[in-house]
Amino acid sequence: MTTRPIQLRGGRYRAPKEDGGVLVEPPFAQMGGLLAENRSRRSTQCYDLQGRCLSDVARDARRELVMEARRWTSQYRDVDCGSWSPSTPILLAGHQPQLFHPGVWLKNFALGALARQNGALAVNLVIDSDTAKTTSVRVPGGSAAHPWIEDVPFDRSGPVIPYEERPVLDRELFFDFGRRAAECIASLVPDPLLRRYWSRATARMAHTDNLGACLAQSRHELEGDWGVATLEVPQSRVCRMEPHAWFVAHLVAQLPRFQAVYNGAVEEYRRVNRIRSTAHPVPNLVQEGQWWEAPFWIWTADDPQRRRLFVRRARGEIELSDRGSRRIGLSLSPDGDAGRAAEQLVALGRQGVKIRCRALVTTLWARLVLGDVFVHGIGGAKYDQVTDALIRNFFGLDPPGLVVLSGTLHLPVERARVSEDARRRIKHRLRELTFHPECCMNRPSETRGERGSEAEELIRAKRRWIETRQTPQNAGMRYREIRRINAALQPWVASQRERLRDEQEAVDRALRAEAVLSWREYAFCLFPEKTLRDFFDRVLHKSE
Numbered sequence: 162m163t164t165r166p167i168q169l170r171g172g173r174y175r176a177p178k179e180d181g182g183v184l185v186e187p188p189f190a191q192m193g194g195l196l197a198e199n200r201s202r203r204s205t206q207c208y209d210l211q212g213r214c215l216s217d218v219a220r221d222a223r224r225e226l227v228m229e230a231r232r233w234t235s236q237y238r239d240v241d242c243g244s245w246s247p248s249t250p251i252l253l254a255g256h257q258p259q260l261f262h263p264g265v266w267l268k269n270f271a272l273g274a275l276a277r278q279n280g281a282l283a284v285n286l287v288i289d290s291d292t293a294k295t296t297s298v299r300v301p302g303g304s305a306a307h308p309w310i311e312d313v314p315f316d317r318s319g320p321v322i323p324y325e326e327r328p329v330l331d332r333e334l335f336f337d338f339g340r341r342a343a344e345c346i347a348s349l350v351p352d353p354l355l356r357r358y359w360s361r362a363t364a365r366m367a368h369t370d371n372l373g374a375c376l377a378q379s380r381h382e383l384e385g386d387w388g389v390a391t392l393e394v395p396q397s398r399v400c401r402m403e404p405h406a407w408f409v410a411h412l413v414a415q416l417p418r419f420q421a422v423y424n425g426a427v428e429e430y431r432r433v434n435r436i437r438s439t440a441h442p443v444p445n446l447v448q449e450g451q452w453w454e455a456p457f458w459i460w461t462a463d464d465p466q467r468r469r470l471f472v473r474r475a476r477g478e479i480e481l482s483d484r485g486s487r488r489i490g491l492s493l494s495p496d497g498d499a500g501r502a503a504e505q506l507v508a509l510g511r512q513g514v515k516i517r518c519r520a521l522v523t524t525l526w527a528r529l530v531l532g533d534v535f536v537h538g539i540g541g542a543k544y545d546q547v548t549d550a551l552i553r554n555f556f557g558l559d560p561p562g563l564v565v566l567s568g569t570l571h572l573p574v575e576r577a578r579v580s581e582d583a584r585r586r587i588k589h590r591l592r593e594l595t596f597h598p599e600c601c602m603n604r605p606s607e608t609r610g611e612r613g614s615e616a617e618e619l620i621r622a623k624r625r626w627i628e629t630r631q632t633p634q635n636a637g638m639r640y641r642e643i644r645r646i647n648a649a650l651q652p653w654v655a656s657q658r659e660r661l662r663d664e665q666e667a668v669d670r671a672l673r674a675e676a677v678l679s680w681r682e683y684a685f686c687l688f689p690e691k692t693l694r695d696f697f698d699r700v701l702h703k704s705e
Contacts, residue, residue, distance in 0.1 A: 320465075355686040470516065
């Protein structure tokens with residue numbers, strides 16, 4: 162199976178380095194055209210999804226998405242996103258329920274603003290099938306001149322399991338996180354959003370003990386306070402829906418063909434981007450004897466460790482397995498109707514068997530079926546070039562366009578800004594003192610007595626050696642003499658060298674401090690509310 166070459170959209174995406182910098186592609190002003198183009202393309206596309214037209218499945222999936230998102234969101238905040246009909250466009254974004262940085266949070270505010278401007282409904286997917294890999298936050302402390310970073314835990318470490326299954330393990334540690342983190346950062350940021358945000362996160366504990374839900378719902382409440390009219394829904398709820406089960410059944414039935422396209426697209430991405438690691442952007446799907454690896458995870462509520470899902474054809478049906486103790490038969494054939502298998506998959510979900518999309522298939526489903534435009538961050542947009550190839554080469558459809566959005570915001574800490582240029586200039590000057598001291602000295606004639614005469618004689622000797630034509634016979638002597646003279650001239654530039662060394666030490670200290678203070682990955686809640694709102698307002702003003 163061959164795949165059409167990966168087409169890089171706009172080259173290699175790079176996160177902005179400057180404070181307040183933003184990457185938007187395409188510009189916000191083109192959203193209306195992109196939305197219209199994607200919807201027009203969708204209306205003309207037809208694909209047989211194992212007995213149902215993809216457009217019919219999409220219609221049902223979108224209706225259920227909106228219903229479930231309204232149910233979920235109404236648990237913790239007022240739902241005021243206007244009415245929705247099948248003709249209403251849907252804008253989507255998604256992220257894990259983490260304490261992410263402001264450049265990621267920017268997507269949520271842009272989602273709401275773009276939906277309002279284009280008469281669309283905004284839905285943010287909480288990707289709770291990903292695992293909770295860390296239970297601490299990097300928090301800076303100390304002073305602007307001598308900052309340091311501390312890992313402040315908000316929960317006890319535990320098994321690496323999906324957010325969907327991850328409870329808060331240490332309620333006392335969770336409740337006290339806000340105080341500890343605020344005290345750590347107080348000398349740098351005395352008024353972080355953390356205080357307000359964490360009181361909401363702990364309040365959510367009265368309604369759910371799920372770690373991801375506490376973090377995401379309290380963050381979404383804040384967005385509502387700031388006028389962001391969006392809905393949210395966990396990916397786990399999306400994966401329970403009957404249209405998604407039909408989609409899973411189709412990919413399972415066509416797995417040999419899908420796996421060939423998938424692996425071809427991933428390998429082409431590695432080739433185009435010159436990536437040697439077989440783990441990036443994702444590992445290939447493998448075949449082990451009669452078992453074919455599918456792009457899904459499987460686990461149960463009783464045993465929530467994610468395992469890869471494998472599929473084989475056996476005795477007129479298709480068998481699913483985690484290659485451990487669990488095996489499930491589906492009434493499904495490669496060319497048969499997927500309706501019965503979809504019913505079985507929905508029933509399995511009710512029994513506690515979780516089958517969840519892996520990364521590329523998550524956004525494939527979201528972009529191809531659930532929404533009209535997806536707002537991606539930089540990492541997701543890079544990897545979704547593989548998704549584009551899957552849509553083209555497996556479904557035979559033109560992939561819908563997307564928006565790439567990210568920003569960089571530094572903590573608002575007053576400090577003397579320095580750059581690597583300052584270090585390079587000092588390094589160059591020190592090198593000049595070593596190899597061209599005569600160019601850095603005061604004029605020897607201004608040096609009194611014997612020292613002035615000695616310096617003049619050394620400089621004249623060096624000039625004679627430089628003007629002497631180099632030959633194989635004199636090359637060694639010429640090199641040694643110039644080097645000896647440079648060393649002999651060092652006392653005349655010693656004071657300059659000492660001053661430069663002091664400057665270099667000060668610049669190195671400042672650069673170390675800058676590396677701590679300008680790190681773009683600090684959690685959004687460590688920033689002052691005003692800093693965040695000013696940043697979002699400035700960026701989104703350009704969308705109007």
